Amino acid sequence: MGLIEKLFSLVFGSGRNVVKETAEVFRENAEAGAVRAKDVQIAAMQGFSAEFRQVGRGRFDRIMDGVNRLPRPAMALGCLGLFVSAMVHPVWFAERMAGIALVPEPLWWLLGVVVSFYFGARHQAKGQEFQRSIAGTMAQVPQVVEHIREVRALEAGATGENPALQDWKNTKNR
Template identity: 65%
Template structure:
């Protein structure tokens, strides 16, 4: 017994696993790798969510947001209004379009630049809001996973469907009226 104990002591060392330590030189320890990956992902999510903290907005910010929402619906409704005006009063519409035809090209370019910058900035702001919401959602993933596991554990602890209390000799879901109706339908 002493010889086998010495051989095992050489192989496994004093409480260490020499084989596992040697194998880790050539192959990554999967458990430690998963732990490092989880720690890195948690740190990245924490950093990402700290960048996009929800800030309480004041009255001025809410007013500016409301004003920023006006141009797109105004342009869409204005364009539809022009179509209606063209059908209702073609002469009035022709006079207005003649006036628009007199607008010089540099003014049209300026309008195009303003509209492009407005919609570009709006698109960027909405994209950042989306990223902030996504970061908040991703930060809540561990809590959701824990809740799902708790619900699944409740399902495992629930009694089987046949073990539910009911009248003697009657299975849950066994409906005499339904059974009679099915029997009547099968004879027809």
């Protein structure tokens, strides 16, 4: 008995599991790895959330957002207006188009660059706002999962411990 006890204390000695510790040198503990991965994910989401958090927006920012919303509808309505004016008053339309034909080509290139940069910057700002909202939502995932677990635990506990509910189920099943 003493030899077996010494052998077990050598392998599992002083409350440690030498076999487990040796295996973990060659293979990661899956549970500890999952905990570390969760901690890294939460830290990354908190970093994204802090990076994209908006502070209070002032009146100027709201006015500029409103002004930035005007060009696309104005251009779309302007194009539709040109089609209508070509049908309603062709001479007036032809005069305007003759004037546009006199615009030099470098000016058209400049207009193209300005419009491209405007819409590109707008697209980037909207994309960053979208990423900000996703980061805020993803940061709340661990809390939502925990709340779901708590609710399910409450539901399971309430169903099993309510004698009146059990009596009602028993009478209903008869």
